[in-house]
Amino acid sequence: MKRTKLLILTCALFLSTVFAQEKTEKDPDASRLTKQSEPAVTLGKISSLHSKVLDKKIPLSIHLPENYDSSKKTYPVLYMLGSDYRSRFAMLASTIGYMGDGGQIPEMILIGIDLPDGNSILLPKRENQDTTIPDNYINFFETELIPYVDNKYRTARFRILFGGSNSGFFTVYTLLNNPLLFNSYFASSPSIMVVPDVLQQKIKSGPLKTLTENRTLHIIYSDDEGMTEIASEFSSVVEKHKPQSFTYKVDELVNQGHVPATDFTKFLLALYPDYNPYEKLDTLDKVIQHFEMLSKRYGYEIQPPISVLMDLGFDMISSKNLDVAEEIYQYSLEVYPEGKLLYVGMGILRKKQGKHENAKAMFEKALAIDPDFSLAKRWLQRL
Incomplete structure (x- = not known):
């Protein structure tokens, strides 16, 4: 049975749990200032970039994969418009982390662009367009943000733009003006009814018309937004004029409201529909071949996720194919030398092989990487 982990996460997080900052507060019992404990959940940090093009400082919200500092991988980058909407940024960061850990999508870097002046600034002016x-x-x-991110972080050559409402309009507008800037475009409840003539003219005669590289646009909205007719009209124009290399998808949800909470999970699952077809990846060779195929499709190296390798190795241990499990975990630790979960897998294998001292060393190696790793602690206690 396919192991599917779907996350529909609504975050109502205080700002201190989303962006790690040290604070002090008054201790009512001791009548003194004390330092607060670190947040239980940290989903990002605040940064900024001064833009000469826009002539102002642009606040940024940055979320990196959990193991970014200990890995040497490159990561695709998802750019989110309107990350000053903190609960929305938290939801995206949590979803990417959860689905990445579960082997449903690649791990990603999330770059949020705050829009303190409101997202309506991304629209053409209605009076004169x-x-x-x-x-x-x-x-x-x-010219500024993408080069800055590429220079500062280990980025793969795959970028996604996400926007909702007026930011969703800008996502569509960006595609129609510069389709090569991003590889995939996510637009949630985009305000395409604001200046539809601008968009339709771009579809009919803009750079998308001659596109030869693969690009995708996915629009999601709800039936209770009053968008059905305009979305249908927009879709008919797109389908009539789009090039063969362009993939267009639109989903109308039922009673989900403006910028549906479930949109982001649907976007990601549609972008990576066969990232982890669990039932078919029952040997190490199949795993390697599958992710080599995905690497060619998306244009950057996609390594088999730790969760996929761990599950496959554990399945081999459960079926008493210990030599095969040995091969899987040896390969996995070559790919992920700091993979704490894989050291636990190797420790379980050593325990099954009757090599208790070696098993202990594996669990201790996992704890050396992460002293608070409870799974390694529990297996070490069992020895």
């Missing part, structure tokens, strides 16, 4: 500001934001992405 002046597109100066959204055009400047596209220029900001291309």
Whole structure:
């Protein structure tokens, strides 16, 4: 049975649990200032970039994969518009982390672009359809933000743009003006009814028309938003004029409201529909071949996730194929030398082989990487 972990996460987190910051507060019992404990959950940090193109400082919200510092991997980057909406940023960061840990999608870097002036600044002006500001934001992405992120972090050559409502309009607008800037575009309840003539003209005669590289646009909205008719009209224009290399998908949800909470999970599952077909990956060779195929499809190296390798190795232990499990964990630790979960897997294998001292060493290695790793502690206690 396929191991599917679907996350529909609604975060109502205080700012201190989303962005780690040291604070002090008054202790009512001792009448003195004390340092608060570190947040139980840390999902990002605040940064900023001064933009010459926009002539202002742009606040950024950054979320890195859990094992970013200990790995040498490169990661695709998802750019989120409007990350000053903190609970939404927290939901995206949690979803990426959960689905990445579960082997449903690759691990990703999340870059949030705060919009303290409101996301309506990303729209053309309705009176005269002046597109100066959204055009400047596209220029900001291309000449400043993306180069900054690529220089600062280990990024793969795969980028995603996500926006909702007015930011969703900008996502569509960016695709139609500069389709090569991102590999995939997610637009949740996009305000495509604001200036539909601008979009339709871009579809019919803009750079998307001659696109030869693979690009995708996925739109999600709810039936109770009043978008059905305009979305249908927009889709018919897209389908009539889109190039063969362009994949377009639109989903109308039922009674989900504006910018549906479930949109992001659906976006990611549609972008990586066969990332981990668990039933078919029952040998190490099949795992390696599958992720080599995905690497070619998406244009950057995608390594088999730790969770997939761990599960496969544990299945071999359970079926008493210990030599096969040995091969799997040896390969896995070559790929992920700091993979604490894999050391636990190797420790379980050593225990099954009757090599208790070696098993102890494996569990201790996992704890050397993460002293608070409860799974390693429990297996060590069992010895």
